Amino acid sequence: MFLSVLFPSILALFALYKNKITNSGIILSWLLGIIICCLGGYTAFLALTIVFILTILSDKIKSTRDDKTRNIMQIISNVLTASICIVLFYFTSNNIFYIMYYCVIAGSLSDTLASSIGTLSKSKPINIFTLKKLKIGESGGVSLLGLFISLVGGMVMGSIYLIAQFNLMNFIIISVMGFLGSVFDSVIGTLFEAKYKCLKCHKKTNNKIHCMKKTKLIKGYSFIDNNMVNLLSNIFVFLISYFILK
Numbered sequence: 380m381f382l383s384v385l386f387p388s389i390l391a392l393f394a395l396y397k398n399k400i401t402n403s404g405i406i407l408s409w410l411l412g413i414i415i416c417c418l419g420g421y422t423a424f425l426a427l428t429i430v431f432i433l434t435i436l437s438d439k440i441k442s443t444r445d446d447k448t449r450n451i452m453q454i455i456s457n458v459l460t461a462s463i464c465i466v467l468f469y470f471t472s473n474n475i476f477y478i479m480y481y482c483v484i485a486g487s488l489s490d491t492l493a494s495s496i497g498t499l500s501k502s503k504p505i506n507i508f509t510l511k512k513l514k515i516g517e518s519g520g521v522s523l524l525g526l527f528i529s530l531v532g533g534m535v536m537g538s539i540y541l542i543a544q545f546n547l548m549n550f551i552i553i554s555v556m557g558f559l560g561s562v563f564d565s566v567i568g569t570l571f572e573a574k575y576k577c578l579k580c581h582k583k584t585n586n587k588i589h590c591m592k593k594t595k596l597i598k599g600y601s602f603i604d605n606n607m608v609n610l611l612s613n614i615f616v617f618l619i620s621y622f623i624l625k
């Protein structure tokens with residue numbers, strides 16, 4: 380119990396030191412970290428820690444984001460579904476939810492890695508549906524490198540799972556779910572994510588404000604931002620992995 384509070388506290392202090400998450404975001408991730416560590420065990424928390432550290436590292440690669448500080452909505456959209464899996468696992472003692480936890484965070488990790496390292500690809504990303512080339516960093520695009528990295532992200536989480544329970548079939552399921560979560564994220568991003576245009580500098584942006592002025596919605600739905608896309612992608616992985624594992 381003591382260590383289950385200590386480890387998330389160290390991670391929260393690290394986040395505070397790195398200044399990459401707003402204060403409310405840090406408090407929420409600290410609480411969710413304690414829940415995952417207490418109810419899911421150290422390996423589950425290790426998986427979360429790896430996602431967290433790789434996310435911070437990959438933010439350094441990604442230069443296209445306007446705002447690199449993560450807020451409470453980003454924490455909710457990325458960690459809530461995974462936390463629910465651990466709570467369900469604890470109260471039902473059903474191992475399916477434990478495996479689903481790794482599937483869900485594999486999806487988050489794969490998407491994070493694909494949208495940062497994937498943008499390093501020399502070839503421009505393409506829109507999954509129209510196969511037209513997109514600008515680097517524009518969401519909804521896929522590159523071969525991004526797809527490959529998505530699979531690697533899934534395999535990293537699958538490998539952590541193997542530490543807790545050695546089961547190769549579940550390793551494969553987690554790896555594939557990470558990959559699918561990332562692809563689903565791109566699909567939803569392409570179809571529904573809100574895109575805006577700055578009326579002053581005419582740049583396309585994901586933000587409602589640009590150049591200190593309100594931007595104009597040119598594509599998608601205003602309530603579907605990147606956080607909503609991530610949340611929907613997590614829910615997608617949650618449901619698909621449940622039907623595969625049950």
Ligand SMILES: [Zn+2]
Nearest residue numbers: 577580589590
């Ligand atoms: Zn502008």
